[in-house]
Amino acid sequence: MADLLTAAQAATRLGVSRQTLYAYVSRGLLRAQPDGNTRESRYLAAEVDRLALTRIRGRRPKDIAKATLDWGLPVLESAITLIQDGHLYYRGRDAVDLAARASVEEVAGLLWRVAPEEAFGGPLPVPAQAFAVAQAAFHGRRAEEALLPLLALASEDADTAAWQRAPGRLAQGAAALVRLLTACLLGTAPAATPIHKQCAKAWKLDKDGADLVRMALVLCADHELNASNFTARCVASTDASLRAAVIGGLAALGGPRHGGLTARVEALWDEVGADGETAARLRQRLARGEDIPGYGHPLYPAGDPRAAALLGRVLPLRPTWAVVQAQTQRLVGQPPVIDTALVALRRHLGLPMGTAFGLFALGRSLGWIAHALEQRADAQLIRPRALYTGPRPGLVERPRGD
Numbered sequence: 323m324a325d326l327l328t329a330a331q332a333a334t335r336l337g338v339s340r341q342t343l344y345a346y347v348s349r350g351l352l353r354a355q356p357d358g359n360t361r362e363s364r365y366l367a368a369e370v371d372r373l374a375l376t377r378i379r380g381r382r383p384k385d386i387a388k389a390t391l392d393w394g395l396p397v398l399e400s401a402i403t404l405i406q407d408g409h410l411y412y413r414g415r416d417a418v419d420l421a422a423r424a425s426v427e428e429v430a431g432l433l434w435r436v437a438p439e440e441a442f443g444g445p446l447p448v449p450a451q452a453f454a455v456a457q458a459a460f461h462g463r464r465a466e467e468a469l470l471p472l473l474a475l476a477s478e479d480a481d482t483a484a485w486q487r488a489p490g491r492l493a494q495g496a497a498a499l500v501r502l503l504t505a506c507l508l509g510t511a512p513a514a515t516p517i518h519k520q521c522a523k524a525w526k527l528d529k530d531g532a533d534l535v536r537m538a539l540v541l542c543a544d545h546e547l548n549a550s551n552f553t554a555r556c557v558a559s560t561d562a563s564l565r566a567a568v569i570g571g572l573a574a575l576g577g578p579r580h581g582g583l584t585a586r587v588e589a590l591w592d593e594v595g596a597d598g599e600t601a602a603r604l605r606q607r608l609a610r611g612e613d614i615p616g617y618g619h620p621l622y623p624a625g626d627p628r629a630a631a632l633l634g635r636v637l638p639l640r641p642t643w644a645v646v647q648a649q650t651q652r653l654v655g656q657p658p659v660i661d662t663a664l665v666a667l668r669r670h671l672g673l674p675m676g677t678a679f680g681l682f683a684l685g686r687s688l689g690w691i692a693h694a695l696e697q698r699a700d701a702q703l704i705r706p707r708a709l710y711t712g713p714r715p716g717l718v719e720r721p722r723g724d
Contacts, residue, residue, distance in 0.1 A: 325367035325407055326355060326623045332365040334620070336374050346373065364623070398555065398704075402433060402692050403546045408624045412544060418631045421540040426517040426688070429540050430500065433692035436493040444494030446512045447502050449476040457509060464676030465507060466585060469683055470572050472506035473499075482564035484698065492564075496691045499568055503687050507680045517684070531671050534635060535681065538667055541628040541660065542685025544692060546621075550574040550581070551686075551693045558694035559704040567694035568687055575683055583661040584678035587616040591665060596642045601649045608653065616665070618656030625657035632663035636670045 327335065332352075333343045343365075346352040352373055354363035403412055410417040413432055420429060431438035453476040460468040480486070481495030501512040508524040515523075518539060522532035545551070554571035558564070575581035594603040604614065619626045637644040643666060651657055664678035697704070 325621075326357075326364035327367050327370055327620075328364065328623065329362060331620055331623060332370045335367075335370050367623070398547060398552075400547070400693070400696060402689070402696060403544045405546055405621050408622055408627060410545070410627055417541060417543070418627050421537045421628075421631055424540055426500075426536060426539045426543075426685070427497075429543050430497070430688045430691075433544060433688050434493060434496060434695060436489065440490055441493035441497040442501075442514075444497060446514055447477075447481075447498035449502060449505070449512065450478060457506075461509060464674075465680030465683065466576055466582060466676055469503065469506050469680065470569065470576065473503055473572065474569055476502045476506060477565045479563040479565050484561040484563065492695075496564055496695075499565060499691065500684070500687055503568070503684055507677075507684055525671065525673055525677075527671060534632075534667055534671065537635070538632060538664060538681050539685035541631060542664075542682050544686070544689030548580065549577070551689055554690040555693045555697040556704045558697040559700075559702065561698070564691055564694050568690045571686065571690035572683055575686065576679075581661075581679055581682045581686070583615055584664055584682060585676075587661050587665045588675070588678065590615055591669070594646075596646050600646050601653070604650060604653050614650060614654050616662035617650065617654045617658050619659045622657075622659075626659045626663075628660040629658045629663040632660070632667055633658065636663070636666050640666070640670060 329340055329343060333340050336343065336346075338346075343352070347354050352365060352369055354365060357364045401413065403410065404414070405411075412420060412429065413435075415432065420432075424432075425438075427438040427442045431441060434441065453472070456472055456475045460472055477499060481498060482492060486492050486495060498512075500517065504510075504517055504520055505512045508520060510520065510524055513520050516536075518532055518536035521527070521535045525531070525535075527535065547555075550571040553574040554567040557567040557570040578586055594600050594607070607614065633647065637647060647658060647662075661678070661682075664681055667673075667681070668675075668678045
């Protein structure tokens, strides 16, 4: 099924108003598709992108930059992840299919183009001495607060530095980073057991719980050129270490418009509850002009397949939550995204607060490393130019003396 966009999404992608969008339709530049569920028309994403490309040719650099960087046309070549027709693919393989059976280590091997046993078969990383002290200091703190400083203290650059060229050695260094991040999340020492089993042991989960964690980590492994992946690539393009790229990605992930959205979804669940008054509370929130976080993704007009896969496992076991999700989706007119599914998973398994973000970060570390490796192989510095909008030289009024 082809990706379909709402009028608002199509207008945003084109960088025009809705009125201009409708004018394009009337002039035959774009076709409107009827939607059987609503009165609003839909637009083929591929046609919108073609029109955007046509419009962008010959335009000023200022306009090109804006259209490219804001959910626009691709800005970098990558062979890692494809988002197409409502599906997510890791190197040509459907991510949802992989999540049904693949381990975190197998997906890491796929993304990094290395045998999993070569990467994760190396010696366990030895955290820096300050790590144990920091773990004690951050004990009980949410993952949003603790992961970045803990990983920075636990890891070192040498194993993944730019001069580390031996593929096997570099793969082991990458695996060590993932194991260290796992230890940071769980409050444990690095271990050789599969990542999802380490999580299950630390959180006292049964077999089904462990499998849900594995599934979530695989679904979060990569997502094309989102903000944190792009940050990791920018860092890697300077010939910084893979460790530096992962720390950069982790820093970018924490914002409330990226992985930090999970904290907003948690707050929403606390506010609206899961009872007979939930729909009324949601309407009150919308009436106040507040949004409903965790619903609607520009790249998945028909629904985020990652969220659908996770919620498909959780909601049948939580019928009350299923009713709330259906009510919310009817109100906002958009399906849930991965952040909502991670919050549902955390609550279903009774994991510590902040674990939704922690799972997102741990899974996405595989993608940060993959993008850093790909960018390093490209050997090109990411260095866009800024369009200066300040006062011109010579026109600045000098302050008058007393």
